[in-house]
C-alpha cells in the first residue's frame with residue numbers, strides 16, 4: 001500500500017485493516033471518565049513512538065480515524081529518517097475540562113501495560129504537566145523537558161530539518177541550494193516558523209510572513225526584516241518558495257492554482273489536502289514538493305535521541321541528513337514518474353520491508 005486510500009470500509013476492523021495496524025488498544029475507565037485509543041501501526045523497526053493528543057471528537061469513529069491516520073504517519077516518519085522506531089499515537093477523547101490527574105495517570109497505566117511497545121509524548125492539548133502525571137505511572141514517556149532529564153523543546157531541531165529539506169528541494173528546482181536572495185513565504189511564525197526564519201534570514205532570503213495572530217506576524221516581520229501579509233494573501237505572493245508552518249491541508253483545490261512558487265517546503269503536518277490528487281497536481285505545475293513527514297522529522301529525531309541516550313548534538317547531526325534523504329526522494333520520484341510524497345512513503349515502506357527480513361531470524 002503506497003497511496004493513502006479513501007475509507008471504503010467504515011467498520012472498526014475495516015478501518016484498522018485499511019491502515020494495516022498491528023494493534024489498537026481501546027482504554028476505558030468508568031471512575032475517571034477516561035476514553036482513549038492507542039494506535040500501534042507498525043513495530044518492525046522498534047517501539048511505536050508518538051504523542052498523545054486530547055481532542056473533543058464529534059464521534060468515536062472520528063477519534064479512531066484520527067489515531068489510525070496519525071500513527072501510520074509516525075511509522076513513515078521514523079522509517080524514512082533511519083530511526084529504529086515504529087509508529088504509534090494515542091488520542092484521549094474529551095475536552096480540557098475533563099483533564100484530571102487521575103484520568104492522566106489512569107491513561108499512564110494503560111501505556112505501562114503495553115510494556116514499552118508504545119512510547120508516548122506530548123501532542124495537541126497536552127502539556128508538560130500532563131506528561132509528568134503520565135510519567136508517574138510509566139517510564140515509557142519521551143519528549144520531557146530538559147529539567148526532567150528529557151530532550152526538551154523539539155522545535156529548533158524541527159526547524160533545522162525543515163531548512164535542510166528546503167535547501168535540498170531548492171537545489172532540485174533552481175540548481176543551487178543557496179537561499180540567498182530567494183523570496184520565501186512562511187505561513188505561521190510559531191515555534192518552528194520562528195527558528196526557521198532565523199536560518200533563512202542568515203542566508204539572506206527575502207521573507208514574507210503571515211500568522212493567525214497579526215501581532216506575531218508583525219513582530220516576526222520587524223525581527224527578520226520580513227514583509228507581513230494577511231492570512232489569505234500568503235497564497236498569492238510572487239515567491240520562489242512557499243513554506244507552510246502552521247496548519248495541514250493548505251495545498252488544496254482552492255489554493256493550488258494561486259501558488260506561484262517553484263518549491264514547497266515547510267514543517268506543517270499533512271500539507272496536501274489529498275495526497276493522491278494534490279501530489280501529482282504539484283508535479284504537473286512544475287512545483288518541487290519536499291514531503292512534509294520527511295522534512296519535519298527533526299522533532300522526532302530529537303525525541304529518539306532521548307530514547308537511545310543521545311544528545312541534542314547527535315540529534316542535529318542526524319537531522320542534517322534530511323538534506324540527503326530529500327534529494328534521494330526527489331530523484332526517486334522523478335525516476336519512478338511519481339510524486340515526492342508517494343516516493344517518500346514507498347522509500348519508508350521499503351526500509352521496513354527489508355529490515356523486517358533481517359529480523360525474521362532469532
Ligand code: NAD
Pocket residue numbers: 154155156158187188189190191192193210211212213216231245246247248267268269296297299300
Ligand atoms: P505553533 O502553534 O507554535 O505555531 C503555529 C503558528 O501558526 C502559530 O503562531 C499560529 O498562530 C499560526 N497559525 C495558525 N493558523 C494559521 C493560519 N490559518 N494562517 C497562518 N498562521 C496560522 O506550532 P509549531 O510547533 O511551530 O508547529 C507548526 C506546525 O509544524 C504544526 O503543524 C505542527 O504540527 C508541525 N510540526 C511541529 C513540530 C515541532 O517540533 N514543534 C514537529 C513536527 C511538525
